[in-house]
Amino acid sequence: MNLNSISNTILDETSSFEQLCNALNAFSLLCSEATGVSPDPSFDAWADDALLDNGVAINPQAAAHCVVDYARSVAFIRGVSAAIDTLKLRFPGSSLEILYAGCGPFATLLLPVLGKFLPGELKLYLLDVHQRSLDSVQRLLTEFGFCAHSVQLIKADASTYLHPGKLHLVIAETMQKSLEQEPQFAVTANLAPQLCPKGVFIPQHIEVSMYMADLDHERRLMDYPRLENDSQEGGRAGSGQRRYRLGTVCSLSPEHAFDQLQRARENSTEVVPALEPTIVEITSIADISRFDAVLFTRICVFEHYRLKDYESQITLPSKCFELSDLVGGERFRVTYQLGSYPRFNFERLPKA
Ligand SMILES: C[S@@+](CC[C@H](N)C(=O)[O-])C[C@H]1O[C@@H](n2cnc3c(N)ncnc32)[C@H](O)[C@@H]1O
Incomplete structure (x- = not known):
C-alpha cells in the first residue's frame, strides 16, 4: 500500500x-x-x-x-x-x-x-x-x-x-x-x-466527566452487546449502561484555556497550580458496592469528528482508585492539577 x-x-x-x-x-x-x-x-x-x-x-x-x-x-x-x-x-x-x-x-x-x-x-x-x-x-x-x-x-x-x-x-x-x-x-x-x-x-474540545459506573457490567456489555436491551434502573448514561453522573471535572477548550491557566497560577496557594475545583456528591444507591468513581474523557476533534467512551486509548475510562468503597452522600473536592505531572486530585469533604 x-x-x-x-x-x-x-x-x-x-x-x-x-x-x-x-x-x-x-x-x-x-x-x-x-x-x-x-x-x-x-x-x-x-x-x-x-x-x-x-x-x-x-x-x-x-x-x-x-x-x-x-x-x-x-x-x-x-x-x-x-x-x-x-x-x-x-x-x-x-x-x-x-x-x-x-x-x-x-x-x-x-x-x-x-x-x-x-x-x-x-x-x-x-x-x-x-x-x-x-x-x-x-x-x-x-x-x-x-x-x-x-x-x-x-x-x-x-x-x-x-x-x-x-x-x-x-x-x-x-x-x-x-x-x-x-x-x-x-x-x-x-x-x-x-x-x-x-x-x-x-x-x-475535551471534556472529562466523573460518573459512578459499574465497569464490570460495562465490559460484559461490550463482550455481549445483545445484553444492551437489559432493563436497568434510572441514572443511566447510555443504552444498557448503569451510570450516575457526578459532574464535569474539566472542560478544555481553546477559547478558555489561557484564562483558566492564568487564574490557576494567580489563585493557587499550592506550589503546583490547579484549576478551580468541582464538588461532587456520591449518589446513594442500593447496590453501591458494584460501582466505582470513574473519569470519562470525550473529545471533539473537529466538528462531527469525535471520540466517545471506549473508542480509543485516550477515551478509555479511568478509575479513581483513591475513591474506593463509595459511600452515598459523601462529597469530594475534585481538582485538576497542572505542573510537571498533570492529574486529578480528590479530597473528601467533612459531612455538612
Ligand atoms: C501522544 S504523542 C502523539 C504523536 C503524534 N502527533 C500522533 O498523534 O500520533 C505526543 C507527542 O507530543 C510530543 N510532546 C508532548 N509534549 C510536548 C511539549 N510540551 N512540547 C513539544 N512536544 C511535546 C511528544 O514528544 C510526542 O511526540
Whole structure:
C-alpha cells in the first residue's frame, strides 16, 4: 500500500474498521522502515521520555505507537483534513500557516493527507521536543516526496513556544485519558491565543466527566452487546449502561484555556497550580458496592469528528482508585492539577 492509497482509505467514510486498521498498519510500517523508529508502547519505561515543566513528552517510539490507536488516528486525520478544507474556504488565496505541536516521529495526524494539498497552499511548522522525532519526520518528507512543501521543523516545548506570527491551524494531541501526565492543557493554553481570528485549534474540545459506573457490567456489555436491551434502573448514561453522573471535572477548550491557566497560577496557594475545583456528591444507591468513581474523557476533534467512551486509548475510562468503597452522600473536592505531572486530585469533604 502506498501513501496515496493509505490516505484514500482513511478519508473514505465508507471504509470498514478492518480496512482502516490495515491502512494505518501500512502507514506505520512504511514510516518505521524509512526511519528506523520502531513503535513501542513503552508502558513501563520512562526511558527517553522528556519530563517537562508542564507534563511528560513521551519518547519517539511510544509516540510512533500512537498510530495504532486506530479510532483516534482516523478521527484526527479526518478532522485535520476537514479543518484544512474549511480554512481554505475561510481564507481564500492565503497560504495557510499550520503548526503541528507534538508531531512525533511520523507526523501521523497530517502526513497521510498532506498529498491532498498543493505545496503553495500550506506553510507547515512541525514541532516536537524530541530531536529524534524531528529527524525522523525530515526523512519521511523526503521519502514521501514532499520536498516542495514549505516545512519548518522546530525543536521546542509547545507549552511555552512563541510563534512569530498568527496561525490558521494548530494541531496538538499531547494527551492521555483523563488528561493525565501529558501537557495538553498547558499546550492548548499557550498555543490557542496564537491563532488568528477564525483560526482552528484541533482538538476543539475535551471534556472529562466523573460518573459512578459499574465497569464490570460495562465490559460484559461490550463482550455481549445483545445484553444492551437489559432493563436497568434510572441514572443511566447510555443504552444498557448503569451510570450516575457526578459532574464535569474539566472542560478544555481553546477559547478558555489561557484564562483558566492564568487564574490557576494567580489563585493557587499550592506550589503546583490547579484549576478551580468541582464538588461532587456520591449518589446513594442500593447496590453501591458494584460501582466505582470513574473519569470519562470525550473529545471533539473537529466538528462531527469525535471520540466517545471506549473508542480509543485516550477515551478509555479511568478509575479513581483513591475513591474506593463509595459511600452515598459523601462529597469530594475534585481538582485538576497542572505542573510537571498533570492529574486529578480528590479530597473528601467533612459531612455538612
Ligand atoms: C501522544 S504523542 C502523539 C504523536 C503524534 N502527533 C500522533 O498523534 O500520533 C505526543 C507527542 O507530543 C510530543 N510532546 C508532548 N509534549 C510536548 C511539549 N510540551 N512540547 C513539544 N512536544 C511535546 C511528544 O514528544 C510526542 O511526540
